[in-house]
Amino acid sequence: MAPRLDLQLLRTWEERLEVEPCKTFGVHRSQVTCDYKVQYRLVGYCHENNTFYYDRMVNEATIVHELLHKKHPGWSESEVRAETKRLMAMIGDITGSE
Numbered sequence: 001m002a003p004r005l006d007l008q009l010l011r012t013w014e015e016r017l018e019v020e021p022c023k024t025f026g027v028h029r030s031q032v033t034c035d036y037k038v039q040y041r042l043v044g045y046c047h048e049n050n051t052f053y054y055d056r057m058v059n060e061a062t063i064v065h066e067l068l069h070k071k072h073p074g075w076s077e078s079e080v081r082a083e084t085k086r087l088m089a090m091i092g093d094i095t096g097s098e
């Protein structure tokens, strides 16, 4: 099954967070290899080419999380998580964060 990302939602959050629109790239799971016998995932923002990569259904909290990485490259993972939680609580839709 092809991964899905709600582009409309992505654009909405890009506007809210005042960041430039990013490119998106849906990666099929079969294109990802992993050396470890753990569950791997490929969801993330790449600063170098301004691209949002995803290999699964992406929820709203994940979109916000990755866009915060884009907006604040210097922030730590926990800073990004805290801000994601705050923003999600603000819009009254706590769907958990990545």
Ligand SMILES: [Zn+2]
Pocket (backbone or CB within 6 Å): 065, 069, 077, 080, 098
């Ligand atoms: Zn992160």
